[in-house]
Amino acid sequence: MTNKPTSGLLIGYARVSTQGQDLAQQRDTLREIGCTRIFEEKISGAKRDRPELGRLLDHLRLGDVVMVTRLDRLARSTADLLHIAERIKDADAGLRSLAEPWADTTTPAGRMVLTVFAGIADFERSLIAERTRAGRIAAKARGVRFGPPPSLLPEQIVHASQLIEVDGKPVAEVARLLGVHRATLYRELEAD
Structure with a gap:
């Protein structure tokens, strides 16, 4: 003004x-x-x-x-x-x-x-951001996984790994059997 x-x-x-x-x-x-x-x-x-x-x-x-x-x-x-x-x-x-x-x-x-x-509004935004960050860190420490749910269950990943490594099946065929994309299977195998 x-x-x-x-x-x-x-x-x-x-x-x-x-x-x-x-x-x-x-x-x-x-x-x-x-x-x-x-x-x-x-x-x-x-x-x-x-x-x-x-x-x-x-x-x-x-x-x-x-x-x-x-x-x-x-x-x-x-x-x-x-x-x-x-x-x-x-x-x-x-x-x-x-x-x-x-x-x-x-x-x-x-x-x-x-x-x-x-x-005050800026301070409030800072507090919320800090609490959110601290909450995410604490949740991760408790094993909470963020993001979408996994596409495959742990036992499916073990089974896929056996089919590929022991039985020599191609990744594309195992992915088709499990109903997921080949890239999804690669990602889940790498994360395991």
Whole structure:
């Protein structure tokens, strides 16, 4: 957000999750506070593609302020909120939530709160990645195998090995007998 004085517009965004819900209350509240344009959607917040939100973000101009009745109408997660707030900031516009007065990027305090949220979200992603990595290491140590299940059972691999090494059968014929591709049989024999 620049420090230049601007005369931007208040632009509202209203969303409900299902077709059966009504946007009237959000619309009325946004009109009462002076929104000159309101973008409305009846779509789940979990949907990545929200056409009206995209149009709103493309419509923003210097000094505009996006108004929402509650942040959960705008974003489905902290990461999503931060992404949308960044797009709003890139347009030199602001964001305000009526239900969460601390979420006001038109003020230094509001921008600081959003910056703290960004740091917390990054920290949370790091913790999740570390726990996932540690969990995989512990699972591997317990013998858990990742990836798709093996194509052949251990006794089938032993039998295939005997057919090839002792009986002299060609790998292609043994693979056909076991109902697997020749490359699969080679891979399983090498892993054994």
